[in-house]
Amino acid sequence: MIQQHTISNKHLKLVTINYGATVQKLFFKDRNNQETNVVIGFKNPDDYMNNPAYIGNSIGRYAGRIKEGFYIDESFYPLHNEHGVHLHGGQTGFSSKIWEIEDIHDGEVPYIKYSYLSKDGEEGYPGNLKVTVTYKLEENLFSIVYEAETDRSTHVNLTNHNYYNLDGKGSVIDHSLKVNTAHFLEFNSDKLPSGKVLNVADTPYNFTKESKLSDIKHFNGVDNCFPVETDQCVASLYSESSGIEMKVKTNQPAIVIYTPLNLPKGNYNQEIADFSSICFEAQGYPDAPNQVDFPSTLLKKDEKYMNRSIFEFDIRS
Template identity: 50%
Template sequence: MEQITLQNQYLKLSCINYGAIIKELIVKDKNENEVNVIIGFKKAEDYLNNPYYLGAAVGRFAGRIGNGGFTVEGNHYSIYNENGVHLHGGKNNFSHKYWKIEKVEKGENPYVTFSYLSEDMEEGYPGNLQAFVTYKLEKNKLTIRFEAVADCATIVNLTNHNYYNLNGGGSILQHELQLDADSFLETDEKQIATGKFLDVKGTPFDFISTRNVGDHSDFKGIDDCFVLNKKGHIATLHSKESGIEMKVSTNQPGVVIFTPDQLPEANYYNYYVDEYSSICFETQNFPDAPNKPHFPSAELKKGEKYINESEFEFSVR
């Protein structure tokens, strides 16, 4: 297991080649103190048992797929599932693989590029898929760029699974959130998308206007895909305690927001992991898109390039 550290004047990022995992992201708060704004383990070896996908690159398909599989170009493919649910690419998905370190660039805009070759029929997916992820620091901005190409038609939906806490620990219930999404996906009892779009108004998922994450009286946590109104800047998260603000931008049609009620006990880098310790912004296509013709297509044809690029810009106010 190899660790790469990137640093510029504003940010410091540490990642490992196992799962292409980001294990630390250091930002300075309003008092110039260094804060690790993601939940991560102190020891790199602890990521070998990482059921919550902390910091990981997730694929070949992020989110849930139902029906035991999907059809591409008239061919049906059965994929690994538990009780009819295929999650985050299967049992031995991308977050459990050692990625190759392709390039490390230091300097003013440092970056690292990892690659992973997912072979034909791995976890049931057709085609040899060559995937890349690049983590780049540009001033006060972290860019996460996924790319992929395949040698035959397949499906792909990659994302990063950082758990953010702008105080470096405690709870995110008092973090302010603004999210540019008027609707979210309805799910069934297995949390698989039904295909229906629900209005956020009057629900705990209404962040059109800025409010604290946990302010709604019916808040019981979030694990839902939001339908973004546009591409570009889609969300702003802010902590009054640290003063740190994070703006999220993406070229993807959706974002899965996840606020785990309780992470398992572990040797975390963060000073304290409370209930609702963090919030994920999994920028991606809609879950179960391969089985929902009216969702944005998740199909990647031979010769095409898949690109998922998201930016996380930090400041203090």
């Protein structure tokens, strides 16, 4: 049964559902003190059962793409794939599961915690994997923490798939973006990484200086993976219209930034237009199990996985 939950403090209000441990709404007040929902979602929780764009979902066991499968200790584990590419955990990844409610806490620092047990062999992955996600509000900070433990070596790469729009409607084409990294991953025609890490200079992926998306010549969207090169703010987004600024920090080695031209037709909780939103998916590198030079995503028995990301909201003066 799909259930909806709400937590709030004096700065933020968060609405989640247990299907896919999904963020449905996140409210912050704009410069005119108007409550603004800064994430795109569906009006009705049941609508998330048909969600090909993974809107608001928790993604796992592996966010992003893997080529066919992987080896662990000379054993090959084939994964569910389409045309040789395994995407976002497979045919029915964590985004399509009912998560259990572990804890809900109100007060000045409210949080909600969900859990899911992924059994050995699910979608081809080895090991029983216990996963939790904790959504917490602390002053003007929204944090997402994924944790996981396994009874057998397996690959784990979790992320949240929120679609942000700091105006609460329309397009992000007039939002300004800055990404504090000088590199991006080269992809092949299957959107799998070639293994090369390239410099952003003289490419469409250079956001080292804050740029309004509408000012970028021939802007055609962003869909790439950027290595994280700072433990401070890795990316920031600003809307001159609402005055809202969002800064992103993470302990992960990479962040996928994605601005879809169109979203699938749906009963959304806000009006949307072309380039309606932008995703900041903090995670490991795609296809890391098959790329020896990428940071490892292997989780062993008695180890603990933790993905911590913080989204800081302010009004820019």
